[in-house]
Amino acid sequence: MLRGSKVGLRARHEEDIPILRAELYNDVVNASRAEGGPWRPITPGSKDPRLVVDDQAQGSVPFSVVELEGGTLVGTATLWGIDNHNRVAHIGLGLLPSSRGQGYGSDVVAVLCHYGFVVRGLHRLQIETLADNAPMLRSAERNGFVREGVLRSSAWVMGEFLDEVLLGLLAQDWKPGSKA
Numbered sequence: 001m002l003r004g005s006k007v008g009l010r011a012r013h014e015e016d017i018p019i020l021r022a023e024l025y026n027d028v029v030n031a032s033r034a035e036g037g038p039w040r041p042i043t044p045g046s047k048d049p050r051l052v053v054d055d056q057a058q059g060s061v062p063f064s065v066v067e068l069e070g071g072t073l074v075g076t077a078t079l080w081g082i083d084n085h086n087r088v089a090h091i092g093l094g095l096l097p098s099s100r101g102q103g104y105g106s107d108v109v110a111v112l113c114h115y116g117f118v119v120r121g122l123h124r125l126q127i128e129t130l131a132d133n134a135p136m137l138r139s140a141e142r143n144g145f146v147r148e149g150v151l152r153s154s155a156w157v158m159g160e161f162l163d164e165v166l167l168g169l170l171a172q173d174w175k176p177g178s179k180a
Ligand SMILES: CC(C)(COP(=O)(O)OP(=O)(O)OC[C@H]1O[C@@H](n2cnc3c(N)ncnc32)[C@H](O)[C@@H]1OP(=O)(O)O)[C@@H](O)C(=O)NCCC(=O)NCCS
Pocket: 030, 033, 034, 092, 093, 094, 095, 096, 099, 100, 101, 102, 103, 104, 105, 106, 107, 128, 129, 130, 133, 134, 135, 136, 138, 139, 142
């Protein structure tokens, strides 16, 4: 398990799946905002790749996020779009509604940076998020990500086009353990 100050990132367990399906992916608004595609329901027992991890897939590494104290599941975190030639990847995260606003998001980003830069030897990490997602922007910027651009009207979300913000962090600018 990878450890931050409040959360740990571990493998997906079978018992995580019904909780993530019910609390994250069956929430139409949350899923529409976070996924970059149209919401559709996940059938119980299906091998939906959003929930069931394929350990052979090289391009993405999905984690379940747990509280260090007690081990309760609080969400998901993913290093995705891993490009080992350019040494670039993207990060994404989603916390269960009851676990938001307690500083876990910033800690998850910190642990994903450790995984990307230290464990995987990457050079650049990238985040795309909706321009109105203040907690995501703040979680990224606290860890040193900088806003590199606005993708105007790039996301169709629940009946309207929204802007996305592109943020990047280079390995040489990353300061482990210091959150601005
Ligand atoms: C986005 C998300 C991961 C952030 O995690 P979180 O644990 O809720 O965020 P934190 O508690 O670490 O807060 C991060 C910062 O945002 C600030 N913040 C939180 N809500 C805010 C709001 N509505 N407006 C402005 N700032 C806000 C916090 O004060 C904190 O700043 P600080 O460290 O300077 O005090 C989480 O809210 C989530 O899972 N949301 C739904 C899914 C999603 O949007 N995923 C991202 C897709 S790209």
